[in-house]
Amino acid sequence: MSQAGARVSLEAVYRTEARRVLATLIRLLGGFDAAEEALHEAFAAAAEQWPREGVPTNPYAWLVSAGRFRTIDRWRRQARLAGALPQLAVLAEPAPEPAMPEAVQDDELRLIFTCCHPALAPDARIALTLREVGGLTTEEIARAYLSPAPTIAQRIVRAKAKIRDEAIPYEIPGRADLPDRIDSALRVVYLIFNEGYAATQGPSLTRGDLCAEAVRLGRLLVDLLDEPEALGLLALMLLHEARRATRVDAAGDLVLLENQDRLLWDRARIAEARALIGQSMGSRRIGPYGLQAAIAAVHAQAPSTDETDWAQITGLYDVLLRIAPSPVIGLNRAVALGMRDGPQAGLVAIEAVIGEGGLGGYHLAHAARADMQRRLGLTEAAQASYRRALDLARQPAERRFLQGRLDDLAVRGAP
Structure with a gap:
């Protein structure tokens, strides 16, 4: 295999297998730090050997084996660990798997539940799992939290230390x-x-x-849990996934919901999601994910933006806001209200949500305000809001969209 071909294959394997390899190494080596170092060593070994030997039939198993045994060899060479050779010998032997349902035999699911142990602070649980399971950078997690990156980094470090110091087990919890x-x-x-x-x-x-x-993990949780919200979450993800390909055009630019080609939406995923929503609603224990899925389902069944049942969507957001209040949900409700009652009502509602605090650094809040201002013909105000959103946005496709709105306003003014 050529060097270029091996590099392309290795990059593809890293994207698809790295998080699963890491999760398995955490189980086999008993800690985050050792597993992360083993992961890097495994891919370094692959970069050296695969161009000569070819990509193995099972890259996941090859990488787990390489990372595990290179780590054990390194530990054996370290004089300070000489007294632990009997324990290392045990680690070097194949570890028997306990008998359990197939759905539970997933190291990433074990890792999620370890990271979500109640001994950890709630914010630390989520930040740690996003880092270790999702592979997100500290900066990406910080943006998702609307929090400073150093704060997120500290949460992750403290959570890892607590898992190590309190010997929190790497396992699926009992019922x-x-x-x-x-x-x-x-x-x-x-x-x-x-x-x-x-x-x-x-x-x-x-x-x-x-x-x-995320969809794969969602299916595992549905199989494992008798929980309506697991059904609701899976339905929500499937509905969004059904139209993900239409969110960008051939150039990678953002396509708004109102301009997406609904004929290209994945109707099989939509049908599966609606069945899951029916199961979730049938339990009479509807929660935030089930409600969000119901909102997404209204969008999915509408022939167009103008024909969308905005009254139903606004009503669902009213319920969602009562059971899971948050600034972002408030913003989404305000936008739906603007679609139902007109841009003036939407702008008033958006201003009220922004005024309550929590969204000052959220670019989508300023973009939503700008859109209502644009629809009302408030060109200068819309330009100021779009500029604020552009200052805060980091994603290139979103920045291109916001700049395009500003350019349109500069040339033609508001519609």
Whole structure:
């Protein structure tokens, strides 16, 4: 195999397998730091050997084996660990897997539940899992949280230390302990999907690998849990995934919902999602993910933006805001209100949400305000809001869209 071909193959394997390899190495080596170093060593070995020997039939197994045994060899060479050779010998032997349902035999799912242990602070659980399972950078997590990157980094470091110091087990919790960790696990999968659906940085607006991984983990959670919100989350992700390919054009530029080609939406995913919503609603324990899925389903069944049932969407947001209040949900409700009652009502509602605080650094809040101002013919105000959104946006496709809006206003003014 040529050097160039091996490099392309290695990069592809890294994108698809790195997080799963890391999760397995954490189980085999017993800690985050050792596993992360082993992961780097495994890929370094692959970069050296694959051009000569070819890509193995099972890259995941090859990388796990390489990382594991290189780490054990390194530990054996370290004099300070000489007394631990018996323990290292045990690590070097194949570890028997306990009997468990197939859905539970997934190291990433084990890792999610370890990171979501109730001994960790809620924010630390999510930040750690996004970093270790989702592969997000500290900066990406910080943007998702609307928090400074050093704050997120400290949470991750403290969470890892607590897992190590308190010997928190790397395992799926028993049925009795699942309720304490379900909310965090679902939120982590949701945030991984969000980063794939609307990437905070990088050249592409979407990251299909993260979306696919989140959907896979969502299916595992549905199989494992008798939980309506797991059904709702999976339905929500499938509905968004059904139209992800239409969110950008051939040039990679952002396409708004109103301009997307609905004939290209994946109707099979939409049908599966609607069935999941029916199951979730049938439990009479509807939660935030189920409600968001119901909102997405209204969009999915509408022939166009103008024919969308905005009254139903606004009503669903009213319920969602009562059970899971947040500035972002308030903003989304305000936008829906503007679509139902007109841009003046929408602008008033958006201004009220921004005035309550929490969205000053959120570029989409300023973009939503700018859109209502543009629709009302408030050109100068819209330009100021678009400029503020552009200052805050980091994703190239979003920045191009916002700059395009500013250019249109400069040339033609508001519609």
